[in-house]
Amino acid sequence: MVSGLINANPILYEKKERRARSAPSVADEYAVEPIDQQEIFDHIRDIKDPEHPYSLEELKVITEDAIEVDDQHSYVRVTFTPTVEHCSMATIIGLCLRVKLMRSLPSRYKVDIKVAPGSHATEAAVNKQLNDKERVAAALENPNLVDMVDECLAPSFN
């Protein structure tokens, strides 16, 4: 572990206002509300940054626009932007995003997690690591990593 913080002084952005959903019409009990961008964003916006007490939203690591979702084809892609190019926490953040979505979405979904192009020094390596099932499973066998992930996810469950 590095002793100092990787990005000691991150820029903070304002949280987006929580949009209230228009109340589902009472008239139709059987209407379907598909999973959309905003819902995915609500799942992950409160994940805590591994090294700061701020949420990924506040650090603008993720934005609503960086989420692609296709409910019909059960596909979601989240593109995140690490705060600094050499951020070694990028993989942890990616892992958090993946775990959170795995726990929150129906099993039919395929989840892709990507680092935003040009935002990281070892972009390809990180992307590969995050989307390799075996490596993700192996990472989740590591109790230290799991603790870390759980800690980051905790605020997003409230």
Added chain:
Amino acid sequence: MAEQSHLTQHIESFVDSSRTSTQLAASLDAVASLVKTDALTIESLVREMGMYLTTTDNIVRARGILLLAEVLKCIESKHLESATIHSLIGFFTDRLADWKALRGALVGCLALLKRTSSAGVVTGSDAKVAAQSYLQNLQVQSLGQHDRKLCFELLDCMLERYPKAVAELGDDLIYGICEAIDAEKDPECLMLTFHIIESLVQLFPDPSGPLASFAGDIFEILGCYFPIHFTHPKGENVDVQRDDLSRALMSAFSSTPLFEPFVIPLLLEKMSSSLQSSKVDSLKYLSNCSSKYGGDRMTKHARAIWSSLKDAILSSLQEPVFLSSSELTDGLDFQDNEIVTEALSLLEQLIMQNNDLLLSLIVGDEDVNMIFNSTTSYEEYNDISLQGKQKLHAIGRLLYITAKTSIASCNIVFGSLFSRLMDLLGFSMRNTSGDSLLIDDYVPSERLHFGGLYLAIEMLSGFRNLIAGSENLILQSLSEHEICCGMLCSFSTSLVKAFGSILATSSNNGPLDSDIYIGVAGLQIMATFPGDDFPVTKYIFENILVTFMSIITSEFNKLTLWKLALKALVRIGSFIDRFHQSERASSYCHIIVDNLVSVVSLDDSIMPLLVKLEALSAIGTSGMNYMMKIARGLEEAIFSNLSDVYVHGNLKSVEIVVQLLECYSCKVLPWIHEKGGAEEVVMQFAFNIWSQIENCLDFSVHVLEKGLLNATMKAIKFAVSSCSVENQNIIIQKAYSVLASNTSFQLNESMFISSSIELEGLQLSPKAYNLSQRDEWILSLFASVVIAVYPQTHIPNIRAILHLFLTTLLKGVVPAAKALGSMINKLVQKSNGAEVSNDCTLEEALNMIFDTKIWFDDNGILKRCGGLGNSSGVGLTDLCLGVANNRLLQVHAISGLAWIGKGLLLQGHQKLRDVTMIFLDCITSGRIRGALPLMQHFNGFFSTMVPILQSLIVRSDSSFSRSLLYRAFVHIMSETPLVVILGDAKKLIPILLDCLSMLTEDIPDRDLLYGLLLVLSGILTDKNGQEAVTENAHIIINCLMTLIVYPHNTLVRETAIQCLVAMSELPHVRIYPMRTQVLRAISKGLDDSRRAVRQEAVRCRQAWASIASRSLRC
């Protein structure tokens, strides 16, 4: 001897410092009870203790002396010989010098000095010696808190009990006390020290006595506590609070005028502090001290006090809040803070005390004069700067208080300031005699200045409150020679005209119109001077009423103005009522009440009826006389409109009469009932309604609509229920006679008992099912009388009435069913010798209800009804069960049964069980869904119903009847308070779960299912409920898991998942085995079609996943 050795044991035990406090208390009790019961004299105790009291071992000696002292404390009321007391006090006085064993000596002295005369007391000379010893030997401030407290208690006790004896010590005493209390910091001790000072100064009242030279020194010690700065946090276990200390210090400050030269400068200095609490305290203390020190001593401080007082008010007054809640208060009243309140009460106090100097200061004050000069420069309130508004307000308040305090102060204010104000406003002196208002050529040529009128109102309201506050005393001695009266008389015409013209020109621009406020408040004050014709003339008074009245009748579009004017009128009315101004009362009646009443009956389309009624009912609240007039007016309007309805079938009148009745029963009747004493009118109203029906032989049938019926029934219920039993008897007799003579109902008592009678051919085809509308109308009104009467009221021909209700409820007359239920509730059970006003007991009535038989002819026409025990007819029970094979009839019968059941429920009668059984039979055998919701009538009977239902469910063989029983159960359950269910949770949960799984299968039950689920979640989230849940955790979870995919109601799925979250809190052992299953089930929730469900599912999944592992398998 045995006692002897016991005693030694107890003493040994007490002096042993290793014993626990309970052991110590036990041995003390033992010794004390020996002495109390005379098994041991105090002398022999002392002899026995000898060694312990005198040994050189400090610890043992201290404990020994303490034991003796504590024993003395226990026997305070036991008589002791004076010689014994003498030697004991001598001993303890002596011991005060023994600092190593001081506690016992203090407790002993205190116990002895506190004794009451019947038990033998310490002599004065002994007390003096004790005091001397105290002063010589004790270094109070070097002792611990508890010992200090004892010292102060002892000192306090000496000063209270032996004032003469200790006073002889003179300077020594004063000096000693100063030394003892100097720099004390403990709150409990301080309470005592403040009281000691108070007692001390009373010993030496002489202004040239020994205290005089010490006053400065004492105050030096005392003064540093002001203002009390209290640092103990609130939660701490301290009995003394800041306020207690502050009060104690205040009475010490004001205890002697000798402190005056020191106190007042200190207080004035602290008043300029920026600390709020310090200001408030200073003002309170000043007020208290000035009343104690007297006017003479305070005179020399008047100037200084006035200037600090004015500063305090000026700096802490807020901007006045005009009309914040369209509230028009008495005079002008704003939210004042504590400083202002205290400052004004101090001002009042000072004005009372030394009139002239302070008044001249106020009148000559430069701020006051400046405000006066600047009023002319502002026209509108909004033109004034914030600072200016505050100043205006502050000066206004000052003048109000000054005018309000006494006639003399009022005269000065009016003489100098008011007259100047009138000049500034451009009013000139006018002759007061009579109707000058008409020929008056004064027309406010330009806009009037807000500030000036505002100040005028403040002064006037001060003057008004001065007269009104003192009952009649001042009023009688008032004459035109008083300056204030003269001024008021001279200018009242101009003032009223000015206020009126402001109102006339005011637009309704916004809700915060200061003009409206000024105008209304000004007129209201002018109209509320006591005295019929003086100081404000009757002519002017009536003029004000006319002004307001024209606003009420024509300006109802300007809502703020209208509401304020109405409020002002109500206030004026109640003022007249309170001061018994007979002439004014008649003017008020004439101008306001009579006019309004006539406006109501007037059929004009200008003023909406609702507005008229609002005004009318509000005005009525200002006095009983007015309300009675209004009630009579309303009645007239009601009756004339009713006859219009009855005779001509005028539909427009229906609308009017409904509104009139609504106003009468919701506003007028409750007010009259609350005030009491006007029952006659109410009774007459109910009576007249019946007379009118009686006289109207031909109803114009088609207009008798439900809205009017309901309104009339409501009014009758209100009216009857607020009458006494006697009047209710009169009303019900009248109602009965109308019912008997004007309808086709036959109420001959004999006929249905002896033989069956022919009713009017109750045809069971829906078409002919209706009663004549007029009959139903009268019957419903009669039912509402029956519902409203007291149990003691005599219902004439009660059997026939019961019978009538029974037959009519079968025709679907709901009020009849309600009235029957109400009768059942009010009847007396078993006439066991007690006086029964109705000659029918509950049992009799019930028999009649359930045994009455009904016959049908071949065409299904209800032929006859009556007779008991004949087997060929059918009873109510059979009808409920659907024997008659007529659905409508069955529904009516069941609904009637429900109301009867409710009556029984309120009585707590056993028969309810039978009714319940009938009900359940209906449910299991019949196909009457409509009966199910009626089950909620029985929720008060929850504990009885549940076992019955349970056993029925077990016994029922068909799945259909079982499902109906379950539904009945759910209906009862969802209407029962959660607390009741929680008490029985263990038993209920199995049925509840059965119900849940049963309801899951049926779409129409989705709302019922949701209700039941809410009950379950209520149980789950309660602490007691959780225990019951734990046992059945397995079944509940299984049940909830099936509900996760319940397709017909989103709320059900959501709540089921929430329940599962709650279940995850249960003990680990119970739920762990279910974990994998739950996680699998909840994954379906994650893919729900509704977002809300998905969100809950995520939470639930997290809750269940994390109960076992730190890592979450995905």
